[in-house]
């Protein structure tokens with residue numbers, strides 16, 4: 380029941396009407412009995428600078444931040460976590476005691492998904508990461524933060540973009556940049572993560588690995604694309620005998636971490652996952 384005391388949470392983006400976050404977070408709020416409502420705010424690119432003032436003026440308790448605001452919103456925050464600073468992007472704002480704190484929960488979301496859906500308590504020594512866009516920044520940060528990861532092959536269509544990502548994260552010799560079409564690194568990879576948008580609707584028949592050559596039964600294959608959940612890459616991986624993890628896990632766990640930051644309450648992860656599954 381919304382009342383005069385109900386707190387406001389939400390997501391800003393452009394576009395944002397397709398976001399599953401309102402369904403996921405409102406289901407979590409209902410199940411925990413917390414007096415908040417979570418809504419989507421369409422904020423055009425030029426509006427990001429006003430987000431801090433809006434949060435203060437309207438007493439908005441917390442926001443998720445999605446494309447295209449993850450970098451631009453940083454300038455209106457009071458503090459940014461070391462993790463979000465290193466990744467160069469904020470996806471969660473916590474408005475606490477009059478101050479705005481920026482966090483990035485995507486890296487946590489990926490690692491939690493690898494652990495829970497992928498059965499990986501420790502990550503493999505050799506990893507292949509496909510893509511060097513916004514999502515890849517948080518993923519590469521998470522991989523480099525795991526001491527057991529010795530080497531990451533970073534495969535991208537645009538080599539310069541992958542090189543600058545590796546440099547931004549001070550990857551040194553732990554990361555080797557290769558063209559997306561060069562898949563020899565898959566041979567000894569124990570984990571392959573697709574962070575390109577290849578395979579996303581409406582082009583759901585495409586795979587970042589073409590015909591899937593190089594996939595094998597000694598690897599876990601993660602596709603962070605979540606529309607569709609069952610991507611062409613995951614079909615290829617299953618045929619090759621690999622364990623597969625879809626993009627729902629990362630989405631749920633990044634949201635769960637944001638929920639915990641705002642409310643201090645343990646997130647009902649299964650409720651959040653079910654809410655998203657029903658949308659798909």
Ligand SMILES: NC(=O)c1ccc[n+]([C@@H]2O[C@H](COP(=O)([O-])OP(=O)(O)OC[C@H]3O[C@@H](n4cnc5c(N)ncnc54)[C@H](OP(=O)(O)O)[C@@H]3O)[C@@H](O)[C@H]2O)c1
Nearest residue numbers: 510511512513514536537540574575576579603626629630
């Ligand atoms: N599950 C989750 O929680 C989660 C979180 C974030 C994002 N995602 C999903 O991850 C995907 C990527 O998101 P993003 O924000 O990182 O996007 P982005 O910043 O636009 O990056 C897109 C990436 O895909 C590559 N790419 C796109 N089209 C290509 C093509 N035709 N051929 C070869 N490479 C191509 C780009 O390569 P170039 O550098 O060469 O352009 C780049 O590496 C999206 O599907 C998004 O929905 C999922």
